[in-house]
Amino acid sequence: MALVLFYRSSDLHIINMLLLPALFLLSGVLQGVAVVESVPPTFNHRDPSTRETLICDKCPPGNHMTAYCTPTTPTVCAPCRSRHFTELWNYLPRCLYCNNYCMENQEVETECTATTNRVCRCKQGFYMTNEFCWTHSKCGPGNGVKTQGTSQIDTVCEQCSDGYFSKSSSALESCVKHQECASGQISLLPGSNNHDTLCGSCEYLSNGGETLRTFVSGFFSRQRMRVAKMTLFIASYIHKSEEGVHLSGTTLPKERGPLMDLILTWLAQAPEEQLKTLPLMLKASNLCHMKEKLEMVVDKMKQQSPNCTSPFIDV
Secondary structure, three states: OOOOOOOOHHHHHHHHHHHHHHHHHHHHHHHHHHHHHHOOOEEEEEOOOOOOEEEEEOEOOOEEEEEOOOOOOOOEEEEOOOOEEOOOOEOOOOOEEOOOOOOOOEEEEEOOOOOOOOEEEEOOOEEEEOOEEEEOOOEOOOEEEEEOOOOOOOOEEEEOOOOEEOOOOEOOOOOEEOOOOOOOOEEEEOOOOOOOOEEEOHHHHHOOHHHHHHHHHHHHHOOOOOHHHHHHHHHHHHOOOOOOOOOOOOOOOOOHHHHHHHHHHHHOOOOHHHHOOHHHHHHHOOOHHHHHHHHHHHHHHHHHOOOOOOOOOOO
16 A cells, blocks of 8 residues: 655645755755865975964975965975975975885885885795795605795795695695596506505506616605614615625615615616516515515406416515
């Protein structure tokens, strides 16, 4: 049901008398705001000849004052010359020099203008802290980039979750999902947070060459070996290898990382026939747990391909 309102002429007269003054007042306020915005800011200046305090206009940004106002003349302003600026309304006798220089590992973001000083930012690959630009941090193996660094913040890293890995140190790369083995292949070496899954078959390893070398290197790099046993392995086989890494007369490192680097370097160039005797070498170096793990991989391959010959001796 519609609601219909009826007003008498006397009612409309009263409404008009109330609204018109309010509208007039609002119009005046809005006009006043516009006037205020267009009027430049001022400052007080005491005229040296008359001792009278004058209200002088300031100079706009990009200008400076060349003469104070007088009782008969306004403030005199002039544009800033090259490589100088004023950012605010002012009554400075001269403009400010663009003194912000871009230092090492910085580049110009905004060049000096009449109204702004030069603005610098860190170059690509660097971020600002304590007024210096530092190289973005790299996320090490087992960790990926969660948030890439910017010119203002450093790289944010996160540990790779289950099913993902990162094997490099990088300020750009995120964790990558482990590969899924194709049909006819098995997981020879499981993936970890710093290694991808190594897929293959018995035939894959029986071909020897780089495929066998890749498997052996991946197998060693995934193991946790005691320093004493690693040292025994190196002393027993790498020292004596005619084509291996020459370490005779040198002192072996005492940390696991450098020792593993020596082993991986030797595996990358050791004769293939020597690699096939790996189970025997592991047994002689008291690395029996590794020998057992290697046997498990070979057994898994034989289950998939019963007629395939093991690439290793004594397994």
